[in-house]
Every structure is written in structure tokens, then in C-alpha cells.
Amino acid sequence: MNQVSSAHPSAPHALWEQTRPREHASYPADWIGKARELAGIFSEGTVDRDHDGTRPLEQIRLLRESGLVNLLYPAPLGGGGGTLHDAAHAVLEIAKTDGSTAALLGFHFYNSLVPLLTDYEDRNAEIVRRATGARWLWGNVTQYVNRAFVAQHHPDGGFVLSGTKRWNTGAPLAEITTVLAIHPDQDRYLYATIPTSREGLHFHDDWAPIGLRGTDSSTITFENVRIFPDEVLYWSHGPAQTGPLPLWASFGAIFYSAVYVGRTLGALDLARNWTLQGKRQGTFPGSDLSADDPFIQAEFAEYWIEAQAALAYLDSTITRVQQAWDARASLTEEDRGRIALDTLALRTFTSRTALHVTPRIFEFAGGRGTGFAADFDRFWRDVRTLSSHDPEVLARRTIGRHVLHDIPLVFPPHFKR
Incomplete structure (x- = not known):
């Protein structure tokens, strides 16, 4: 399964398509050993990629093929059932040779957990199953400081978003991204997941820092971007999310x-x-x-x-x-x-x-x-x-x-x- 969603319309987004797995390898018995093996592969050309600011598209594809992107998800939902130690040391091993790819994997790990962090009762299990089935890399559009990023109700259900968000680490390279916006009532947050190919998303390609040059934290403009009802994450920590996401x-x-x-x-x-x-x-x-x-x-x-x-x-x-x-x-x-x-x-x-x-x-x-x-x-x-x-x-x-x-x-x- 490699489709982001068959139920909702989208526009083509070339970058994540270049990271699509050609095969799905079985989950490794040794997650850290697999990361160490990939780090050796990623070390080839790492200096040139740093000099050129090249996006690590091939490296992301290999991460997806290996199953490392599913490491932290529970096995009953199709994940690798790994531990936090496994995930952190996988990032550490890759960071020894390739900082940008390691940072992308690290950001992926804790943003891919958002469906499990917003609810501890598996009510967001379906999004996790889709993620593990397609071996998605996750990006994030999450900053809490953008108080002007307010959703509006859509007459057919769900919400619509317009506005600009900066520092969206990994989102231009990912197949799916978390999105944090302010609810139309402006008394709580709205957390959702949407494909980065969604119509109305515009990637500015303005990431040009001194380091981590391949991580791509470009600015994204939302122009009447739909968030469908089944993309809104269930929240179980009280009546509404009014502060930071726990953990x-x-x-x-x-x-x-x-x-x-x-x-x-x-x-x-x-x-x-x-x-x-x-x-x-x-x-x-x-x-x-x-x-x-x-x-x-x-x-x-x-x-x-x-x-x-x-x-x-x-x-x-x-x-x-x-x-x-x-x-x-x-x-x-x-x-x-x-x-x-x-x-x-x-x-x-x-x-x-x-x-x-x-x-x-x-x-x-x-x-x-x-x-x-x-x-x-x-x-x-x-x-x-x-x-x-x-x-x-x-x-x-x-x-x-x-x-x-x-x-x-x-x-x-x-x-x-």
C-alpha cells in the first residue's frame, strides 16, 4: 500500500514520490545494527551532499524500505515494536556519518507518534495502520507560536486552512505531515494529519541554513487546504487540547x-x-x-x-x-x-x-x-x-x-x- 489516501483529492508532489520504497524488507532483528549498516551506505557522498545542499531522497527511500520508519509503532498495528532505546540509537548511528538524514529520522520518530500521543486508547489506530502499511516518513507543521494559523469550518464537514507556517522540518520530503492549527472557536488546538500532496499546499523551497542542509524545513503556505473529518486526530486528554501535547x-x-x-x-x-x-x-x-x-x-x-x-x-x-x-x-x-x-x-x-x-x-x-x-x-x-x-x-x-x-x-x- 503506497497511496496516501484514496478517499480525498490531492495534487502531485514529486519529492516524496522519489522516496517511495521499491520493496518492503522484513523488519530487522537488530534495529541498531541495521541503522549502523545504513550509516555506512550513507557515508558515501555525505561531504558532497553537504556542500551542495542535496536532499537525501535516496537515503529516505532506504530508511523506508528497511522498515526503520516503523520501528516505534506497536506490532499489533503493523509496526516494528521497537523501544525508545532502539530508535534513539538508530538516529545516533546515522548521525555519526549523515547529520541531515539522522535529523529527519529523529523528527520523523517523534512526529509519527503524534496519533498515539493525542490518544492512549487506539482511537487513532487506523492512521497508524496506514502509516505502517505504506512505511511513511512523517513531517511536521506543528509550531505552537503561530497564533494566526486558525482553521475554519468547512460546510461539508472538517476544516479548511489558509496561512503560512515556517520551519516545517521534513514536511517537503515526507508523504504525510502532522498539522497543528487553532480551532475555529479559538479556544483550543486542532491536530490533524494530511498528505503533503494535498491541493493548496505550496512549498517555498527556502531552506538554506549553514548546517543540516538536507533536512528541508522550508516555509509552507496553505491556500484553502482541506482537512477532512477522518484526518482530525482523536484527543483523549480532557475535553480539548489547550496546551502542549503531553510527552x-x-x-x-x-x-x-x-x-x-x-x-x-x-x-x-x-x-x-x-x-x-x-x-x-x-x-x-x-x-x-x-x-x-x-x-x-x-x-x-x-x-x-x-x-x-x-x-x-x-x-x-x-x-x-x-x-x-x-x-x-x-x-x-x-x-x-x-x-x-x-x-x-x-x-x-x-x-x-x-x-x-x-x-x-x-x-x-x-x-x-x-x-x-x-x-x-x-x-x-x-x-x-x-x-x-x-x-x-x-x-x-x-x-x-x-x-x-x-x-x-x-x-x-x-x-x-
Whole structure:
């Protein structure tokens, strides 16, 4: 099954068609091993793709064919039945070699969970079954800050949307996307899923950052875009959604962190390889290789230890979030706030580690590492681009306030009751 929807009209959208699977491989027994295998394939040409800003269409196709896109979905709904650890480490392995594809997979994972996050009782199961059957890659049109993005009722049922949304990560490359808009009554949110081939969607192709150049977070304009009744997600957390989606940001922090740690480890792998291939200018006398220079050894150890600390922090946090997800039906508002604070701290630590380590790999290569063809800076540029989504100082202020005063993190409603 490769059709987005046979019930609703759509217009052609060429990009996702180029990622359509040619086959559906059986789910792997080892999800992380499969991701490591794909990372090796993706490493070929990664420098050229970074230089050219090439969209990773072939890489997305292979992710879909492998079944990795279905990893987090439950087996009874056609998914792979994998764990959060499997998904995060799959992103991490790919991030070692290909930052853009890893980021797209990470964004896919937590946005593809939206039908399960809005309802814990499988009332959105049909959309998940369609997703697993076609092995969709998910994009997102989700930003909460766009207060002008208000839906209108359609006379034939459902809603219609007009307006512009920026920073829609993966949506131009995905077959399906989540859409968050304000309900016509303007007292709650409306969450839906629509195909990116839907008539009235206009992709601006304006994504041109310094890093993650293949992720495509282009601006999208909606021009009388239909949302049909069966595309509106069922909401079971009270009478209406008036604030952030429970656990969504926490899952996002896990996958952001997986990209940060993966890019850090990938940068160190590259630096290690260079130190084993020759000597940089100023190598310690008597050392035949840069890797034998005691000063380089001490410097490399410092960054390696930092990366190991970030990796351990990621894994311990994943364990707690998985436990919370398994008990999601019984979580209190205070429980969710504790998880949010926990994952915000993780995201802050891993981004800071990545921003500290990735630019310092130039120390190991010397002047050779500054060559355009070496592309040593791609790791830092990717991390800098992703980390700019949420300034660290704001995260630290939130963490510090709640830790100092020992008060729970509570998300206030976005609408006046």
C-alpha cells in the first residue's frame, strides 16, 4: 500500500514520490545494527551532499524500505515494536556519518507518534495502520507560536486552512505531515494529519541554513487546504487540547540529543582517522603519527570522555522516559513535568557537549583539516543549526528556577478558559 489516501483529492508532489520504497524488507532483528549498516551506505557522498545542499531522497527511500520508519509503532498495528532505546540509537548511528538524514529520522520518530500521543486508547489506530502499511516518513507543521494559523469550518464537514507556517522540518520530503492549527472557536488546538500532496499546499523551497542542509524545513503556505473529518486526530486528554501535547517535547529532546551525541562521536571518529594517517604540523618530536603525540592523546581523551558522559546521560534518560511511556495512562501532570525537566536538562547537556567538542577536531588535523574537501566543519554546523532552535540560556533558566525552588514544571494552558 503506497497511496496516501484514496478517499480525498490531492495534487502531485514529486519529492516524496522519489522516496517511495521499491520493496518492503522484513523488519530487522537488530534495529541498531541495521541503522549502523545504513550509516555506512550513507557515508558515501555525505561531504558532497553537504556542500551542495542535496536532499537525501535516496537515503529516505532506504530508511523506508528497511522498515526503520516503523520501528516505534506497536506490532499489533503493523509496526516494528521497537523501544525508545532502539530508535534513539538508530538516529545516533546515522548521525555519526549523515547529520541531515539522522535529523529527519529523529523528527520523523517523534512526529509519527503524534496519533498515539493525542490518544492512549487506539482511537487513532487506523492512521497508524496506514502509516505502517505504506512505511511513511512523517513531517511536521506543528509550531505552537503561530497564533494566526486558525482553521475554519468547512460546510461539508472538517476544516479548511489558509496561512503560512515556517520551519516545517521534513514536511517537503515526507508523504504525510502532522498539522497543528487553532480551532475555529479559538479556544483550543486542532491536530490533524494530511498528505503533503494535498491541493493548496505550496512549498517555498527556502531552506538554506549553514548546517543540516538536507533536512528541508522550508516555509509552507496553505491556500484553502482541506482537512477532512477522518484526518482530525482523536484527543483523549480532557475535553480539548489547550496546551502542549503531553510527552511530545520530551520525545523530541531524546532525538535531538541522539543527533548531538551522534555528531560528536562522528567528529571524533573522523579526527581519530586523521591522526592515524600522518602528522600535523607541530607534532611532538619523535612521533611518527599525530596519534602518537602525547599532547594530542591527552586532548583527544578529554573530548572522548565528554562524549561518553553525554552518551551515558542519554541512555539513563531514555530508560526513565521509556518507563514513563509504558505507564503513560497513569501519569500525573507532575509526572509529565518531571519528565519534561529531565529531558530538557539532557538536551541542554548534549548540545553543550557537541558545541564544545565538534569545532575542536581541527586541533588534530592541523591545516589539512581546513580544506574545503575535508569538510571538518560540517559536524559543528549541523549541531549549531539544530541547537539554535532553543537557546541554551532559556533552557538553563527554566531548569535553574525549578531546581532551586524545588517546584514542579507545569505547562499552563495557551488559551483562556
